[in-house]
Amino acid sequence: MKRIMNAPESFVAESLAGLVRAHEALVAFGSDRKFVRRRHLTPGKVALIAGGGAGHEPMHSGFVGRGMLDAACTGHVFTSPTPDQIVAAMDETDTGAGCLLIVKNFDGDVMNFEMAAEMASGRHAIEMVVVEDDAATGAGVRSRGRRGMAGTMIVEKLIGAAAERGAGLADLRALGENLNRRIRSMGVALRGVTVPNNPRETFSLGPDEMEIGIGIHGEPGLQRARFTSADEIVRVLGERILAEIRAEMALGVRGRPLLLVNGFGGTPPIELYLAQGIAHRFFEENGIMPERSLTGTFVTSLDMAGMSITLALLDDAQVELWTAPVETPGLRW
Incomplete structure (x- = not known):
């Protein structure tokens, strides 16, 4: 697999250096280049820190800035950041109101963020939100409960806006836990993902196959199915999401629908907008009228061809x- 890179070992570091140079009015490197942080911190605001393996850009490093994250810790491709990276980010961005850690629900991420929180608990007030929006997973091999998917971006955006308005640590954690009941995502892959220094895709699909319910690290999904039309793909994803959302509605959850169609890195905008229109119509026909929508490539899996739908x-x-x-390298309005 040909890539624009010098060497797999320097791939992530050089990419982050380019991000910081391109957006130096918004972001800067933290100490020893262990993380990317907001260039201008707000004294007395809760510090929001997220992270994960590289390969999901623009999440998380591209969501550092006004109205979202204060710092993002990036590991090697599909590898969790180390606890010392996370501790360094807390030490540098906590301006007195404590730190909220926003973590996708994968075992490696959760373990390392929990370890970092324990290491830094003597000098910081710390809370954690674990994002669990994947409609395809319950308890799985790589996560305890639902995996974190594209809904992570929505959680970071809403918590970021609340923190910008001065919300405290406990209220921000409560907001994140509330959002876990309100957000469901489901993904489909048309082609597997290739990791640098590995010529093979994480899973191989035939010309007439697709993988339903995949994760953002190239994990195989719920089922392998025959490739079909866009209408049918959206229906399969949408029905699973609807079942999950309706289960929460039966328990009292109500709200105004936001629809996100997200590309995994190898899907062009023309296909994503086509899917957005179909998904909007699908949910409307099933009694849920999206009031807000967003289409684009926000939470990726390197070069995977496919998409996820989030409601x-x-x-x-x-x-x-x-x-x-919001004003970040990857999201702004």
């Missing part, structure tokens, strides 16, 4: 947080 039921206050100003 979030947001209450009025959460819709205000979604529409609040």
Whole structure:
């Protein structure tokens, strides 16, 4: 697999250096280049710190900036950041109100963030939100409960806006836990992902196959199915999401729908917008009218061809947080 890179060992470091140079008005490297942080911190604001393996860009490093994260810790491709990276980010970005760690629900990420929180607990007030939005997984091999998918971006955006308005640590954690009940995602792959220094895809699909319910590290999904039309792909993903959302609605969750169609890195905008239109129509026909929508490549799996659909039921206050100003390398309005 040909890539624009010098060597697999320097791939991530050089990419992050380019990100910082391209957006130096917004972001800077932290100590020893262990993480990317907001160039200008806000005194007295809760520090929001997220991270994970490289290969999901623009998440998380591309979401550092006003209205979202204060720091992002990046590991090697599909490898969790180390606890010392996370501790260094807390030490440098906590301006007195404590730190909230936003973590995708994968065992390696959860373990290393928990370890970092324990290491730094003597000098920081720390809370953690574990994002669990994948409709395809319950308890699985690589995560305890649902995996974190593209819904992670929505969680980071809403918590980021609330923190910008001065919300405290306990309230931000409560917001994140509330959002876990409101957001469901489901993905499909048309081609596996190739990791640098490995010529083979993480899974191989035939010309007439697709993988339903995949994770963002190239994990195989719920089932391998025959490749079909866009209408049918959206229906399969949408029905699983609807079943999950309706189960939460039966328990009292209500809200205004936000629809996110996200590309995994190898899918062009023309296909994503086509899917957005179909998904909007699908949910409308099933009694859920999206009030807000977003289409693009936000939470990737390197060069995987495919997409995910996310539906979030947001209450009025959460819709205000979604529409609040944001200025990061990867998301701004």
